[in-house]
Amino acid sequence: MAEFSHILGWKELLVMDRLFRNFRRFGYPAILALVVFSSAELRAQEWARKMFDHFSHDFGVLVRGQKAEHRFRFRNLYVEDVEIESITSTCGCTIPEVTKRLLKTHETAEVIARANTLQFLGHKEATIRVRFRKPFPAEVQLHCYMYIRSDVVFEPGAINFGTVTAGTEAPAVTIIASHLTRGDWRILKVQAPEYLEVSFAELSRQPGRVSYQLEAKLLPTAPVGYIRDTILLVTNDLDSRLRNLYVQVEGVVVPPLSVRPSPLMIGLVSPGQKVLRKLVLQAQVPFRIISVEVPSEAYVVRFGDEPSQVQLLSLEYTVPEQPGKIKDTLRIHTDLATDGSVEVVVIGQIVEPQKE
Incomplete structure (x- = not known):
């Protein structure tokens, strides 16, 4: 039954149990009624499942103290707001977290599954249950699998570069990988x-213990954005299933000029409505905003003229009369010598006001 539960969720198994019980008591009419009811119940969950692009992740082989996480991305495909009521895990080996509980139309969020390699060992499985309150009650199940070794340790548990400006070379980060029994x-x-330069060297070799030092450098070619990657270590383990180990790499590469929020989500708006929003621009050195290119007269922007590392831009948008999707691009120009311009996409939906 444990293997079967990977294919059928707990609700489906509960339905099967009810089928067998009702068959013994009431025969085929009861089964038919229960099948109709249960099918409708399961279909009611589909609206929530459609927001996710995948439902399981295998962490593979992890080592004690290793930092490992996986992100299940989902997007609100609907006009109504989507709200998460709760998120739980069936096993303490996987700690779940959601980046955002209330999503407007087209907004995205992530369910983060973190492996707990300090308190658990061996083969572990977890089911993350994401329960939604709005627009309708529903539940989505996400599954995680892992094997945590006790004979290999990473210190620290991951390589973290922190925040690095694009085009610069970050200081090298080291990690110690040790085998405790061989x-x-x-x-x-x-x-x-390819944007990492990695070297390794043996630190010590004693009876029953070997340690290596890994050194990683983030090259100037690293792409802008969040770094969530891995370094593969190929070892001489006798068991081929344990031969490959993965070190998590994380950090943030920021452009010389950044703007947030980006994209700018304005949600559902009505014809003629005035929408007020603010954008924050940030750079490593003081700068000024020179001009802003807008796609139409519906946009009015205001900004200061004093140099600063952080600039605030106020935006007023008058919603057009024609219902439909909004997807416009604003281009902001500054006096920075290099990479002095940045684009922001405005996303929303124009809907007719509901008639009373």
Whole structure:
């Protein structure tokens, strides 16, 4: 039954149990009625499942103390607001968190599943239950699998570069990988993304313990945005299933000029409505906003003229009369010598006001 539960969720298993019980008591008419009811109940969950692009993740082989996380992305496809009521896990080996509980139309969020490698060992499975309150009650189940080793340790549990400005080389970050039971254990090679320069060297070798130091450098070619990647360590483990180990790499590469929020979500708006929003621009050195290109006269922008590392831009948008989707691009120009311009996409939906 444990293997079968990977294919059918707990609700489907409950339905099957009810089918067998009702068959013994009332025969085929009761089964037919229950099948109709249960099918409708399961279909009612589909609106929530459609927002997710996948429902399971295998962390593979992890080591004690290793930092590992996976993100299940979902997007509000509907006109109504989507609100999460609760998020739980069936196993403490996986700690769930959601980045946003209330989503407007077209907004996205992530369910973050973090592996708890300090308190758990061996083969572990967890089901994350995401329960929605709006627009209708529903539940989506996400599944995580992992095998946590006790004989290998990473110190610290991940490589973290912090925040780095694009085009610059960040200081090198090191991590110690140790095997606690084999004196002949070796790291044979490493594989890393092309924007990382990685080297490794043996630190010590004693009876029953071997330690290696890995050094990673973030190259200036690293792409802008969040870094969530891995470095592969290929070892000489006798068991081929345990031979490959992965070190999580994380950090944030920020452009010389950034703007937030981006994209700018204005949600559902009515014809003729005036929408007020603010944008925050930030750079490493003081700068001024020179001009803003807007797609139409519906946009009015205001900004100061004093140099600063942080600039505030006020936006007033008069919603057009024609219902439909909004997807406009604003281009902001500054006096920065390099990469002095940035674009912001405005997204929303114009809907007719409801008639009373």
